[in-house]
Amino acid sequence: MNLVKVAKSRLQIMSEKDWDVLLADVSKFCSKYELDVLDMEDEFVARKKGRRRAEKMKYLHYYRVELFCSVIDLQAQELNQRFDEVNTDLVLCMSCFDPRDLFSAFDLEKLLRLARYYPSEFSEVALSELKSQLENFIFDVRIDEKFSQISGISGLAQKMVSTRKHEVFPMVYSLVKLSLILPVATASVERAFSVMKIIKTSLRNSMGDQLLNDCLVPYIEKDVFVKVTNETIMQRFQKMNNRRQMLLCDCI
Structure with missing residues (x-):
């Protein structure tokens, strides 16, 4: 818990004092690899919005407030949610x-x-x-x-x-x-139990524990499994054992 307090304090210090350090490091990186360095005082316009409809702000405000501080605030908020009083x-x-x-x-x-x-x-x-x-x-x-x-x-x-x-x-x-x-008695575990109501329907009521677990994991960890392509799954399945016939998708 002391380390959690240290992390919260460090995030607060980063938000208040580390912007100039980060900007200096980025400028050095751009100079080293001959990349254009933005003028932080120039006007920033969002790519998907017209100049008339876009909120006027400078690059300094966009990168420091909208990106840098927002990411730090998200991390601090996550810590506060997981380690409340x-x-x-x-x-x-x-x-x-x-x-x-x-x-x-x-x-x-x-x-x-x-x-x-x-x-x-x-x-x-x-x-x-x-x-x-x-x-x-x-x-x-x-x-x-x-x-x-x-x-x-x-x-x-x-x-x-x-x-x-x-x-x-x-x-x-x-x-x-x-x-x-x-x-393990956390909100994430409670959400996993709520997912069971979605996965274990009346049609799947007779499935065993292992099959139920195999169905729950991809649903709960959908952010990870969405990156796995169907081609990867088919190749993995095909390499598991020698089968009498190819997968239907391969035949088509």
Whole structure:
């Protein structure tokens, strides 16, 4: 999360101060390869609009405001959407389960705050019990050598199961599992589930999981698959195995 803050700060600095640096680099590049350098004070006119209907602006305004700052704003907006206040707090709280350096990042209050984001899993009464389990849990794992070499929250969950501590601290284990599924519980995953309603129609209701997955991936990643031509697909299919007959498209 510190790196996210650094990225946001750097984008803000780029927007305010780095335009002159970029313009100087572009001018050097143009001079080196004998390319024409635009006069930033000349009037800019959009290609698809007539001079009368086009908004009057200078090249400096177009390239700095319409392009340079707009791209930076889009990147900053993407960061803000993915790491808003709630998501940031969730990630910070989740990181308290990091087992490195004898659970040096452990913070009882943050983990209880994480549990409060799941009221259906942890009621007010359950939170009191969770607090007691967390206090006992951290004391236990810090003196247990089996937990000294693990890395990551997934490794913590696996070690809890192998040592049967998930039975001793069931509420702690539930919170660990919720932390593990948090990275995939995003808007993109929710959109993937909504796509299933489009792909898995009544006519395709009997398809298996593998075929359903194969249909979902191209639909969800349409921006990538639109670049794959039909010719490439046919060649790939043709090279998979020796077939008795050529593809119908090849025959036509």
